[in-house]
Amino acid sequence: MSVATAELGVDEERLPLIVTVGNPNTGKSTLFNLLTGLRQKVGNYPGVTVERHVGETTLGGRRVQLVDLPGTYSLSAHSPDEMVAVDVLLGRIGDLGRPDAIVVVVDASNLRRNLYIASQVLELGIPVVVALNMVDLAESRGIRIAAARLAEHLSCPVVPLVASRGKGIDALKSTLADTLKTNPVPFVSFSTTIRHAAAALARELAPAGEPLDPYEVERALIDEGGYAETRLQQRFGAAAKAALGGVRAELATGGSLAALDARARYAWINHAVDGVETRGAARTTTSDRIDRAVGHPVLGTLLFLLLMAAVFQSVFAWAAPLMDLIDGAAAATSDWIKATLPAGAIASLLADGVVAGVGSVVVFLPQILILFAFIIFLEDSGYMARAAFLMDRLMRWCGLSGQSFIPMLSSFACAVPGIMGTRVIADPRDRLATILAAPFMTCSARLPVYALLISAFVPARSYLGGLVNLQGLVLLGLYLLGIAGGVLTAFLLKRSLLRGPTPPFLMELPPYRLPNLKSVLYRMWERARMFLVRAGTIIFTVAIVVWALAYFPHWDATTQRFAAERAQAAQTLSGEELDAASADIDHREAATHLEESLLGHIGRAVAPVFRPLGWDWKISAAVLASFPAREVVIAVLGTIYAVGADVDAESPGLVARIRASEWPDGTKVFSLAVALGLMVFYAFCLQCAATVATISRETNSWRWPAFAWLYMSLLGYLTAFVVYRLAS
Amino acid sequence: MTLDQLEPTHRGRVTALTAPAGLLQRLMQLGLLEGTEVECIRRAPAGDPIEFRLLGYALSLRRDEARFVQVEAVS
Ligand SMILES: Nc1nc2c(ncn2[C@@H]2O[C@H](COP(=O)(O)OP(=O)(O)OP(=O)(O)O)[C@@H](O)[C@H]2O)c(=O)[nH]1
């Protein structure tokens, strides 16, 4: 009785659930965005880091909930990550419940392989609608599909679609609305023998009252060595594995059950497709022609290097005007606040803490946008897989596979999504090695630090008639240094702690496509928002804390002492002499306040540790404050130097202020050697709380993040020391 | 002949698979099963991995994986 009421309660509250599944790159997310608009919730599935996209839409006057699953070739899961699709479809994700309908998104230009997962989904006893997407692409290749006849074969509706242009979306919506009303369950089944055996085994394994979905047992039976089997074994002990093995041997009599299953499905697919698909004479597509150039051993490799170099050059050159604009706006706002508000703690907090701190981080938004524009463009165009194809041999040399290339490349933007992306790596050792190598890749948070130090200390010399400039070369060098650090780390780990057999590497090379401008812009906006939210929270908080540390205690005695000095100067001096003296007094007052501040005390306390690297207490304090998030160092330096105000008002930029910074004996703090050492320190050191937390979650331990943090911090310190010594 | 021995632009038909369980299932689910026609498109500059075309799409396999797929030449 209590169960029945509980179920009623759920049914009343819960919106009908529709799930999109299908092969990677078939347009699931495009369709999902089309249906839900931009009102979607993005989060993670519990326990794993697969992104969870949930949205809502109205179908036939009824609100429904939509879930977009990551792309997959089949429901056979080999990792917890791949198991998410099965769990969502079985209604095992608590707050979602069992789906009321499933949309299988199928690429019409590649029907056979795409129908494999459809064959699996059709067996679940849930209404299915097949979205036959990319009809335009299929037609351009002379492929025609009789949708109505295909629907007969699959025993479910088939709706032709061009999701990227919104064509067919109305038909899909009305078909879905009908499906929700009439609830037609497809009658496809491949092996009743396997089904019955799974049901019997489920009853045998699960003690009375403990729920075990027979489909989970079916997956474990078919996917020998897969994750469903692992999970059953974790739940019911070694007996489960033995029982599975016994049933398998009975059903497959000497062969492989997985092979029998796959053959049966492709036989069904071939039968279905033979009657509905007509192909014109195979023609050479534009994609093939591009591939011939890109796949050429010499040309292709050159193109790859050229592309990578172009990315880094443009990140520097194109962003500059926009950055100047943001810089100027921040400085103007700061000045305006100081002019409007009475001098004191509030004005200083707003101008030197808030505006200077956040402004000096936001200024790097243009660079991040440009870098992401490139990465997303490469991904959507299909070039990324070619890069993995090209890089696989090289990656294997350091013990990884081309699969690790994409998480590593994403880590150039941010190690957090990169580390999360390592879930696609089936082999646990490869995955761990990639996770530990990923934070070495130059992330977008390092970029501002490099950009600042390079523009301050590397001369803007250009060569080859302006094609190459020294600053760009130094930046490229830092990127290469990060790659070298990651590669060597993976190499050493795979030869020591993480030694083991080589996992398989099967990868689809999607056809080249012109990326959809709207989806590129949308994803760039997503990244920008992520960066800004980070700038708005962690960085903002750190900026305020650091401002407070740098401002307080702000002794009245000091203020009065300098006020007295100023008054005396006003009596004895006049004209230019007075101006000079006042400026000098202002300068010494600010410096004294800073030295007496909490940050001054902390910085001086730790400075001896960093003295061998040539750092003064200001650099030491800024570096310490940036351990939670490395880009904070800019904000901290901005705050320290704005508060210290040890340059004249004619040169407001942080670059100029840093250049002018001096030791007590009057020599400049920053030399090229210190700047290079600092850059190398930032290249290696793991100054990112988010990355540490992500490693911890992804490895489910504190040992690996602790190892990574210690290892990288020590490496940063030692290399910075060596570089500083060699360069000075 | 095994798939890794197929020369670029040459075609073969799969006759048997000898891969261990996990790899076998992945290969078959991607359409590499008995009777499928496969064309070798190109090898990566280092000779490995190798790009094949089957069922109208392109798939990259390493030599060590292609070795498990027996093919007969198709003219
Ligand atoms: N030509 C064509 N391109 C399309 C169509 N639908 C989507 N695309 C493009 O295909 C690419 C992939 O689309 P996504 O929606 O990201 O694919 P997905 O299935 O979500 O991919 P994964 O999440 O990686 O599995 C994008 O560049 C889309 O613009 C279509 O009907 N025709």
Ligand SMILES: [Mg+2]
């Ligand atoms: Mg998607």
